[in-house]
Each structure stands twice: as C-alpha cells, then as structure tokens.
Amino acid sequence: MTALFDNIALALSTLRSNPLRSLLTLLGIVIGAATVVAMMSLTEGLRKKVTDDLSFLGAGAFQVQKYPAIGINLDWAKYRKRKDLTVEQGEALREHCPHVARVSIEAWAGPEKVTALGRSTQPNISVAGATSEFEQVNGYAVADGRFLSEADTELARRVAVIGADVADLLFPQGGAVGERIRIRNASFTVIGTLERAGSVLGLASKDTLVVLPMSAFALVFGKKHSVNLAVQAATPEDVRYAEDEVVAQLRRLRRVPDGEENDFEIFSNDSLTTTFNNLAATVAAATFGVCLLALLVGGIGVMNIMLVSVVERTREIGIRKALGARRRRVLTQFVIEAIVLSLLGGVIGVLLGALVAVGAREVYQVPASVPLWAVLLALFSASGCGLVFGIYPAVRASRLDPVEAMRAE
Amino acid sequence: MSSEESPKNSGRAAAPVQPEKTSREPSSTRSGSAHPERSSRGASGGSGVEGPLEGSVEVGADAAPALIALEEIRRTYHVGGEEVRALDGVSVAVGRGEWVAIVGQSGSGKSTLMNIVGCLDTPTSGRYRLNGTDVRGLSDDELADLRNKEIGFVFQTFQLLPRSTALANVELPLVYRGVPRRQRRELAEEALVRVGLEQRMHHRPNELSGGQRQRVAVARALVGRPALLLADEPTGNLDTATGEEIIGLFTELHEAGNTIVLVTHEPKLAARCPRAVRLSDGKVVADGPGVEVASLQLPRAVGT
Numbered sequence: 151m152t153a154l155f156d157n158i159a160l161a162l163s164t165l166r167s168n169p170l171r172s173l174l175t176l177l178g179i180v181i182g183a184a185t186v187v188a189m190m191s192l193t194e195g196l197r198k199k200v201t202d203d204l205s206f207l208g209a210g211a212f213q214v215q216k217y218p219a220i221g222i223n224l225d226w227a228k229y230r231k232r233k234d235l236t237v238e239q240g241e242a243l244r245e246h247c248p249h250v251a252r253v254s255i256e257a258w259a260g261p262e263k264v265t266a267l268g269r270s271t272q273p274n275i276s277v278a279g280a281t282s283e284f285e286q287v288n289g290y291a292v293a294d295g296r297f298l299s300e301a302d303t304e305l306a307r308r309v310a311v312i313g314a315d316v317a318d319l320l321f322p323q324g325g326a327v328g329e330r331i332r333i334r335n336a337s338f339t340v341i342g343t344l345e346r347a348g349s350v351l352g353l354a355s356k357d358t359l360v361v362l363p364m365s366a367f368a369l370v371f372g373k374k375h376s377v378n379l380a381v382q383a384a385t386p387e388d389v390r391y392a393e394d395e396v397v398a399q400l401r402r403l404r405r406v407p408d409g410e411e412n413d414f415e416i417f418s419n420d421s422l423t424t425t426f427n428n429l430a431a432t433v434a435a436a437t438f439g440v441c442l443l444a445l446l447v448g449g450i451g452v453m454n455i456m457l458v459s460v461v462e463r464t465r466e467i468g469i470r471k472a473l474g475a476r477r478r479r480v481l482t483q484f485v486i487e488a489i490v491l492s493l494l495g496g497v498i499g500v501l502l503g504a505l506v507a508v509g510a511r512e513v514y515q516v517p518a519s520v521p522l523w524a525v526l527l528a529l530f531s532a533s534g535c536g537l538v539f540g541i542y543p544a545v546r547a548s549r550l551d552p553v554e555a556m557r558a559e
Numbered sequence: 560m561s562s563e564e565s566p567k568n569s570g571r572a573a574a575p576v577q578p579e580k581t582s583r584e585p586s587s588t589r590s591g592s593a594h595p596e597r598s599s600r601g602a603s604g605g606s607g608v609e610g611p612l613e614g615s616v617e618v619g620a621d622a623a624p625a626l627i628a629l630e631e632i633r634r635t636y637h638v639g640g641e642e643v644r645a646l647d648g649v650s651v652a653v654g655r656g657e658w659v660a661i662v663g664q665s666g667s668g669k670s671t672l673m674n675i676v677g678c679l680d681t682p683t684s685g686r687y688r689l690n691g692t693d694v695r696g697l698s699d700d701e702l703a704d705l706r707n708k709e710i711g712f713v714f715q716t717f718q719l720l721p722r723s724t725a726l727a728n729v730e731l732p733l734v735y736r737g738v739p740r741r742q743r744r745e746l747a748e749e750a751l752v753r754v755g756l757e758q759r760m761h762h763r764p765n766e767l768s769g770g771q772r773q774r775v776a777v778a779r780a781l782v783g784r785p786a787l788l789l790a791d792e793p794t795g796n797l798d799t800a801t802g803e804e805i806i807g808l809f810t811e812l813h814e815a816g817n818t819i820v821l822v823t824h825e826p827k828l829a830a831r832c833p834r835a836v837r838l839s840d841g842k843v844v845a846d847g848p849g850v851e852v853a854s855l856q857l858p859r860a861v862g863t
Contacts, residue, residue: 156734167722469718472679473779474707474735476700553679556718 153479154486161487164459165494175455176495178448179535182441183499183528184506189437190524191507193430195517210386211287212393212418214379214400219417219425232413234376237364239403243381247395249388254287254380256280257364259371264312264360266320266331275316276359277333279367279375285311285344287380293317295327295342298363302341306365310338314346315357331360336370338362389418438527445531448495449539456488456543467547468555481548488540489533496532500525624691625652626786626818627676632685634671634841645671646682647841653820655786658813660829660849661822663838670791672838673822677710677789678702690786707735711780715792717772719764725751725775726760732783750778754808770801777808781817788812788819794828806831826853 165172213219217229240255257279264271278284285297293314302309310331317326326340338360347356362370383392397416400406406413417425460467467480475483504525507518634646646668653659663669674680675687678694681702687694690709697705711732712718719728726747733743751760754774764772773793780788790809794802806828813819813833821832829835830853837845837852845852 153734153737155740163722465718466720469720470731470735471703472677472706472712472718473732474703476703476735478700479735553674556714 153482157483157486158490160483161490164487165491171455172491172494175451176448176491176498178444178451179492179495179532180448180499180502182444182448182535183496183532184503185444185499186438186441186528186531187500187503187520187524188506188510189441189503190434190527191503191518191520192510193434193437194521194524195507195511195519197427197430198519199517210384210389211289211380211382212389212396212416214381214396214414214416216376216378216414218415233404234374235379235400235414237377239400240377240379242403243379243396243399246399247392249383249392249395250381251384252283252287252382254281254283254382255364256284256378256380257367257371257375258378259367259375260359262333262360264316264320264331264333266329269320271316271319271358274358275313277367277371278359278361279364279371279377280361281364283382284361284380287382290347291345293343293345294324295340297342298361302363303365306369307363308336308338308366308369309341309363310366311342311344311361312340313344313355313357313359315355316360317343333360334370338366393418441528442531445535448492448532449535452488452492452536453539453543455491456484456540457546459487460484460543460547463547464550464555464558467550468552468558471550471552472556477548480550481544484544484547485537485540488544489536492536492540493529493533496529499532500528503528624688626655626657626690627651627653627820628686628688629672629676630686632672632675632682632687634668634675634680635683644841646675648685649838649841649843650685651836651843651846653818655818656813656816657834658809658819658821658832660832660835660852661820661838662824662826662829662835662852664824666840667838668841669822669824669838671841673789673791673820676787676820677712678706703735707732707783709786711783711785711788713773713776713780713788713790713793715795717764717769717776717796719772719775719779721764724761724763725756725767725778728764728775729779729782731779736783746782747778750782751775753781754778768801769797770804773797773801773805774808777805777812781812786818788817790819790821792823793821794825795823829853 214235216232216235217226218224237255240253243250244253258276259279260276261274262277263273264275280298281303282298282300284290285292292311294317295311297311298309301307310333312320312326312331316331317324320326320331321329326343329340330337331340332338344357344359344361368375379396381392381396383389393416397412400414401412404413470480470483504520507520511518629649629651632646632649633644636643636645649668649672651659661669661672671680675682676689678689678697679702681687681694681697689705692705692709694702694705706712719725720731723731726744729747729750730743733746738746748757748760751757754777756771756774756778759767759771759775762771764775767775773796777788777793780790788809793809794805797805809819809821810831821828823829829837830850832849834847835845835849835852836843837855845855
C-alpha cells in the first residue's frame with residue numbers, strides 16, 4: 151500500500167514538473183474520453199426522451215403499416231413488394247374486431263409546400279388523408295375550429311385541419327379558421343388548427359402537418375396509396391386482444407398462408423421504444439469504436455512520452471536501482487505514471503465531454519444527461535490505455551543497468 | 560586481522576610494483592600464475608595461496624568471516640570483439656570496522672572493483688561474499704535487495720534525485736525496503752541531523768552547495784544502517800576545504816564503528832585511510848597502511 155501511494159505521489163510530481171508536455175501528450179486521450187462521454191450522454195438523453203416522444207400514438211393504440219417505422223439495414227425491396235394496406239381493410243377492422251374501438255385510416259404524402267395569402271411554408275409539410283378518428287388515436291387536440299367529421303370525408307369536402315407550425319407560419323396573426331390554403335394548386339378551407347404537439351426526439355416535428363379528408367386527399371395525391379392504420383383498443387388492457395384480432399383479420403383479408411410471417415408491420419409505442427433503444431445501442435457501440443480509435447492514438451502518445459521520460463530519467467532510474475529498487479518496483483513506478491497521466495487525460499476528457507453534452511442540450515434542445523456509467527467507461531478506458539501503452543516503456547526502464555544508467559546525463 | 564598482515568603485505572607490495580608493471584607482455588601467465596599477488600587477501604592467513612583455483616581459497620574464511628571477501632575476482636569485458644580484463648584475479652578481505660581505500664589510476668580497475676563490491680556488477684569468475692552472502696548467481700532483484708540492506712553508496716557526482724528534497728532523497732533506500740512512511744521520515748531526519756543538515760532538510764539539491772549535497776548523500780548512505788559505506792571519489796567534485804569536511808565526516812563515521820571502503824585516484828586521500836589497497840592493471844599491487852601504500856605512488860608515476 152505504501153508502495154502504491156509512493157508511486158502515485160511520484161507520478162503526480164513528475165507530471166507537475168512538465169505540465170505543458172503532459173497536457174499535449176494527453177490530447178488524444180482527452181479527445182477519446184470526451185467523445186465517449188459526449189456521445190454517450192447524447193444517446194442516453196435521447197433514449198430517456200424517446201419514451202415520451204414515441205408515444206405519438208394515443209393511449210392503448212398501435213399502428214399497422216406496410217413499412218417498418220424505424221430500423222437499420224432494412225431490406226426495402228422486400229417491403230415494397232408487399233400488397234398495399236387499403237381503406238377497405240381498415241374498415242373491416244372496425245367492424246370485425248370486438249376489442250378495437252377506433253381505427254384511424256391514414257394516407258400520408260409529403261413533404262409538400264403549403265401556401266396561403268402570399269405566405270408559404272418550407273416544403274417540409276406532411277399531408278395526411280384521414281378520417282375523424284385521426285385526432286384521438288394520434289393524441290392530437292384541436293386548438294381552434296373543429297376536426298374532420300365523417301361528413302367531410304363522405305362529401306369529399308375540400309377542407310383542412312392544420313398543425314400548429316403551419317398555422318403560425320401562414321397565419322401569424324391567428325384567425326386561420328375560414329382561410330384558404332393551397333397544396334399543389336388545390337385549394338382547401340381551414341376548418342381547424344391543432345394544439346402544439348412537440349416533436350419526436352427533437353427532430354421530426356409533429357406540428358408540421360395538414361390533415362385532409364381521405365376523399366379530398368385522393369383528389370390531390372391519387373388513390374394509389376398504402377394507408378397506415380392507427381388502431382386504438384377500447385381500453386389499454388385490451389390492446390393485446392385487439393392486436394391479436396387485427397393480425398388475424400388482416401392475415402385473412404390479405405390471404406397470408408399459415409406459417410408465413412405477416413406481410414405488414416404492427417407496432418406499439420412500447421415496441422417502437424424497444425426498437426429505438428436497440429438502434430441507439432448500435433449507434434453507441436459504433437461510437438465507442440471511434441472513441442477506442444481516439445484512445446489508441448492517445449495511447450501511442452502516452453507511450454511516446456513515456457519512452458522520452460525513461461530516456462530523460464535514465465540517471466534517476468540508475469540511482470533508484472543502485473539504492474535497491476527491484477525491477478518490478480521500477481516497472482510499476484512507470485506503469486503507474488502512465489496510468490496516472492492517462493487518467494488525468496480521462497478526467498479532462500470527461501469534463502470536456504460533459505461540457506459538450508450540456509452545450510448540446512442548450513443549443514439543440516437535446517435532453518442530454520451525463521450518465522455515470524459513461525464517465526466510468528471513459529475513465530476506465532483511459533487508464534486501461536495508460537496501462538497497455540505504459541508497459542513497454544516501463545519494461546525498458548526496469549531493465550536498465552544501474553551503473554550505465556547513473557553515468558547518463 | 561588484516562592489520563596484522565599489512566606489514567607483510569606492504570613489504571611485498573613494494574617489491575612487485577615494478578615487475579608487475581613491466582610484466583604486461585607475459586600476460587599469458589595471468590590465469591595460470593596469478594597467485595603471486597594472492598597474498599593481498601588480508602584475512603585468510605595464506606592457507607589458500609597454493610591453490611590456483613578459486614574454490615580452494617574458502618578454507619580461511621571460517622576463521623573470522625570478513626565483511627567483504629573477494630577471492631580471485633576476474634571481470635572481463637568484450638569491447639569490439641576484444642576481451643578486456645578489468646580485474647585480473649583480485650583477492651581482498653575487509654573486516655568489520657575497517658576503513659580501506661582502494662586507490663589506483665584510471666583504468667586500473669578500481670571502478671570495476673567498486674561496482675563489484677557494491678553489487679552493481681558481478682564478477683566473471685571468482686567469489687565474492689558480502690557479509691556472509693555469496694553474490695554468485697544472485698538475480699538482479701536479489702542484488703538490489705542486497706545493495707539496499709548492506710551497502711550505503713556515496714558517489715562522486717552525489718547522484719541525488721534533482722526534483723526531490725534532501726529528506727526525500729535520504730528516505731529513498733528506506734522506500735525500497737518497505738519502511739512505513741512515518742518511520743522512514745523519522746530515520747531520514749535523524750540521518751540528516753547526523754551529517755549536520757538539520758537546517759536544510761526541505762531543500763532540493765540545486766538549492767544546496769556541493770558539500771551539502773554530498774552530506775545528503777552520506778545521510779542517504781547511512782540511513783538504512785548498512786554494513787558497508789562504499790564511497791566512490793567522494794571528494795572528487797568538491798573543493799579542498801569542502802572535501803576536507805567530508806573526509807572529517809568519514810573519520811567520525813569510522814570512529815563510530817562504520818566499515819568504509821573509499822575508492823579514489825588520489826594518493827593523498829588514500830594516505831588518510833588506515834589501510835589502502837592499490838590496483839594496477841586489474842591486479843592488487845599493494846595492500847597495507849594507507850600512508851605506505853600511498854607513498855608508493857610517486858616513484859612509479861615518475862618512472863612511467
């Protein structure tokens with residue numbers, strides 16, 4: 151124990167005697183550790199927020215669509231070959247599934263540019279063809295006016311409900327209801343605006359949308375669309391049964407042979423969250439790989455400086471050995487010095503990474519929080535780096551011949 | 560015991576000096592007839608003299624174990640494919656409490672001898688026992704332990720750690736002995752007081768004068784209470800007055816019972832020691848009272 155403390159004290163005094171050089175050497179380690187902490191903090195922050203944000207479906211709701219919502223490395227060709235989901239299939243679910251309370255049948259298009267009264271949005275507006283169920287199933291609320299009614303759909307009225315961002319952009323003075331908007335040269339009367347709903351992960355805004363009656367939507371965008379079916383169970387407890395019923399019904403309607411997988415995607419808020427978490431973990435692992443690379447570079451720096459240090463302190467090593475330092479003692483002295491050096495770089499890196507994470511939170515509204523495990527991971531990797539790259543110089547130091555070494559200048 | 564023999568030795572030493580010097584050319588006799596100057600083994604009463612091999616010399620050892628027992632020590636180096644014999648059959652014994660100078664010109668082999676006595680180097684052949692321990696076959700680490708326990712070094716260039724305080728420097732041998740922090744601090748302070756540096760404990764070497772630095776080195780050598788103080792040209796980097804102080808300190812330490820081996824090229828310094836061993840061309844050419852051995856220097860230096 152005494153020996154360990156002696157070694158650490160010694161290492162610190164050596165670092166102090168050459169602060170600038172130590173700092174420059176540490177740059178690689180600092181960057182590595184900072185990247186670990188910053189990236190992990192960001193992904194962790196996203197992960198925490200994802201549960202809230204991905205709840206864009208209302209309570210007890212799940213979604214059926216042709217393509218998966220998120221994922222990596224997907225075989226898009228396979229999904230493209232699938233039959234479209236149709237309005238009729240959605241209507242069949244409404245009728246034949248006892249645990250299903252509502253089915254929002256949605257066709258999506260966009261991004262589109264929406265204009266009104268000489269103002270224009272960016273071409274980033276999603277346009278939905280929907281039914282009256284859309285509002286509730288997707289967890290929206292009307293701010294002003296009213297939502298679509300069944301009559302709007304049946305009569306193919308050229309009306310629209312607009313998201314909060316669209317309303318703000320086109321009608322900054324308010325009073326959107328009753329005004330006209332244009333999408334692809336077709337004109338629609340605004341009958342309602344939606345409450346602000348926020349964004350998914352701070353990226354995809356839920357407020358940049360225009361909802362049209364399905365029939366009006368088809369006039370502009372055509373009928374050849376696979377629709378999404380947002381299904382809401384009667385109660386949250388019924389979701390499981392509702393899911394089973396929906397799957398069975400759709401397989402029957404779409405003539406999926408027994409034993410084959412579904413030719414549609416079904417997911418809930420929970421399954422989305424899980425998928426996202428897996429995705430985030432993959433990203434984190436990839437990031438960590440990059441960090442390891444930075445640490446590797448840092449480690450080579452440490453090795454370099456330790457080799458220089460051994461040469462510079464040849465005489466000191468000679469004295470220590472002459473006075474009775476065993477090989478292992480000299481070895482540990484230098485290894486610990488390398489570890490302390492790297493650990494210092496790790497600490498600086500952690501602070502820097504935390505700063506980046508906090509900065510990102512302020513600037514990009516990402517709810518970054520620095521997880522303890524990321525800090526420990528960074529410090530552990532940094533010191534491991536020092537250990538690995540400190541061994542060779544330390545071995546060289548420990549093998550010096552005391553007589554030769556004391557003669558060095 | 561060696562003092563008993565020293566008259567004889569010095570008597571012999573006077574004679575072989577010249578022959579030894581000129582006999583550089585019949586060096587083929589080195590290995591075979593090295594025994595003429597064997598007598599320089601002070602302690603062993605000549606019992607091993609007739610045997611040319613190292614093993615037979617042991618016999619005398621049990622009489623009174625010397626602190627340093629060097630028997631037929633050879634050390635050869637290979638420099639550029641050529642064999643250099645730095646030590647060529649050196650046998651010396653030093654008893655406890657003795658103060659012995661090892662004197663010789665540069666190239667005489669005295670540095671090599673100092674390294675071997677200090678367990679910093681091991682002989683190519685021959686036997687060396689330090690305080691009863693045979694160093695033959697010891698590993699690096701075992702030699703380090705032996706140095707730590709038995710030897711206090713004082714070097715010409717002080718060899719202090721430049722960034723450490725006097726106190727930390729003196730503590731160093733105890734650090735490697737595993738002495739707990741507090742205790743080693745106390746012992747180091749004691750040693751620094753002993754050499755008169757109680758006012759300078761927290762100074763770094765560059766804040767100390769040469770004499771003070773060497774005192775720190777002496778304190779460091781003493782702190783572990785080693786069996787042997789081994790000093791290599793301890794006054795070599797000091798002015799006369801400061802050198803005198805250090806020699807004064809050694810005299811005190813000798814009087815207090817410490818065993819001191821002092822390696823020097825200065826006959827004047829050797830003359831101050833009760834006993835001196837003169838090396839030339841890797842052989843012992845004289846062993847006796849310091850004054851006598853030192854005085855041999857002059858004719859020889861003039862002669863060559």
